[in-house]
Amino acid sequence: xxxxHAVLGLLSEEPGSGWDLMQKFDHSLRHAWSATQSQVYGExxxxxxxxxxxxxxxxPRGRKVYEITEDGRAELRHWMIDVAPRPRRDDLILRVFFxxxxxxxxAREFLGRVAEAATLRHEELREVRDRTDWSDxxxxxxxxxxxxxxxxxxxxxxxxxxxxRAKLGEE
Amino acid sequence: xxxxHAVLGLLSEEPGSGWDLMQKFDHSLRHAWSATQSQVYGExxxxxxxxxxxxxxxxPRGRKVYEITEDGRAELRHWMIDVAPRPRRDDLILRVFFxxxxxxxxAREFLGRVAEAATLRHEELREVRDRTDWSDxxxxxxxxxxxxxxxxxxxxxxxxxxxxRAKLGEE
DNA sequence: CTTTTCATGTAACAAGTTACATGATTTG
DNA sequence: CAAATCATGTAACTTGTTACATGAAAAG
Numbered sequence: 001x002x003x004x005h006a007v008l009g010l011l012s013e014e015p016g017s018g019w020d021l022m023q024k025f026d027h028s029l030r031h032a033w034s035a036t037q038s039q040v041y042g043e044x045x046x047x048x049x050x051x052x053x054x055x056x057x058x059x060p061r062g063r064k065v066y067e068i069t070e071d072g073r074a075e076l077r078h079w080m081i082d083v084a085p086r087p088r089r090d091d092l093i094l095r096v097f098f099x100x101x102x103x104x105x106x107a108r109e110f111l112g113r114v115a116e117a118a119t120l121r122h123e124e125l126r127e128v129r130d131r132t133d134w135s136d137x138x139x140x141x142x143x144x145x146x147x148x149x150x151x152x153x154x155x156x157x158x159x160x161x162x163x164x165r166a167k168l169g170e171e
Numbered sequence: 172x173x174x175x176h177a178v179l180g181l182l183s184e185e186p187g188s189g190w191d192l193m194q195k196f197d198h199s200l201r202h203a204w205s206a207t208q209s210q211v212y213g214e215x216x217x218x219x220x221x222x223x224x225x226x227x228x229x230x231p232r233g234r235k236v237y238e239i240t241e242d243g244r245a246e247l248r249h250w251m252i253d254v255a256p257r258p259r260r261d262d263l264i265l266r267v268f269f270x271x272x273x274x275x276x277x278a279r280e281f282l283g284r285v286a287e288a289a290t291l292r293h294e295e296l297r298e299v300r301d302r303t304d305w306s307d308x309x310x311x312x313x314x315x316x317x318x319x320x321x322x323x324x325x326x327x328x329x330x331x332x333x334x335x336r337a338k339l340g341e342e
Numbered sequence: 343c344t345t346t347t348c349a350t351g352t353a354a355c356a357a358g359t360t361a362c363a364t365g366a367t368t369t370g
Numbered sequence: 371c372a373a374a375t376c377a378t379g380t381a382a383c384t385t386g387t388t389a390c391a392t393g394a395a396a397a398g
Binding site for chain 4: 359368
């Protein structure tokens with residue numbers, strides 16, 4: 001149940017509306033967790049029913065600003081510390097396993113596209129890093145750790161794909 | 172719809188029963204895609220209805236050995252080449268984003284456990300590599316690429332977690 | 343006054359999890 | 371003959387996706 005905790009996590013940093021949260025899912029959280037609008041609004045309703053968040057303020061256009069409660073913070077902490085991470089799923093690496101289903105030339109092309117995509121995402125993240133004001137509040141400290149993870153991940157991805165393509169080329 | 176393609180991919184290598192596939196999901200495919208028993212049997216039924224696989228042989232205990240059809244191979248190829256990979260979800264990196272929800276000491280402990288887990292998985296994969304007969308059939312070639320990806324991923328993960336813990340320690 | 347942005351919600355469906363239920367065959 | 375392994379399936383539930391539906395407020 002990670003969507004629930006992603007929402008709690010975002011609201012633990014600052015209160016916000018469903019729309020505000022969607023911006024964050026589409027931007028800062030994009031590489032870690034995706035969510036659809038209908039999922040977010042649905043979860044906000046359930047979270048409010050469960051008392052983990054409350055409506056702190058109502059604004060124009062029916063805007064409802066949600067705020068995390070003490071119970072919500074407790075639940076977030078519990079998830080952070082006690083809950084085992086779920087098994088990762090990666091359909092890209094699944095495709096690599098089954099690369100013998102396509103021709104060697106197509107396999108090399110596939111790996112080329114993987115390398116390209118990783119390079120692109122890497123540059124994207126580097127730009128984010130360069131554009132961001134890394135003052136030393138808590139959010140920036142941990143945000144920087146997450147960003148660095150992304151940078152290393154994409155670099156590793158790119159290097160692996162290039163290595164793999166070269167390896168296939170040898171034969 | 173990646174489970175469907177994971178099943179097709181496995182059957183493209185060799186025919187097998189639901190039970191055989193479950194072994195593969197639990198062992199060789201474990202780091203790329205997980206599936207439950209009920210999901211696999213359900214998908215086998217749907218795939219057979221759609222004509223992408225057929226029952227090639229029935230054995231003892233109601234065992235049904237499925238085989239991929241030409242339509243199935245076409246569908247697998249299509250997915251390999253034309254379908255965009257889905258956005259990755261990683262609840263571990265999600266936790267990193269929200270690390271300010273726990274104390275600095277707990278955050279360091281969390282990163283320590285991440286490093287430990289990555290080290291363990293890395294050793295596990297190294298053992299797999301050392302135990303395996305890497306003769307040069309297609310399966311081994313691509314299996315080796317996937318394994319190398321896992322090795323690099325876990326190493327990166329471990330190094331990042333150690334770096335991050337050290338970084339927090341400074342302050 | 344028109345377009346863009348902000349803002350929420352529902353319905354129908356597909357994918358994934360957990361728990362239950364059953365039983366044949368092989369191995370020790 | 372008891373235990374482990376092989377083997378399939380269903381039911382209830384949760385999570386995630388896609389598409390639709392609506393409209394207020396701000397910006398140009």
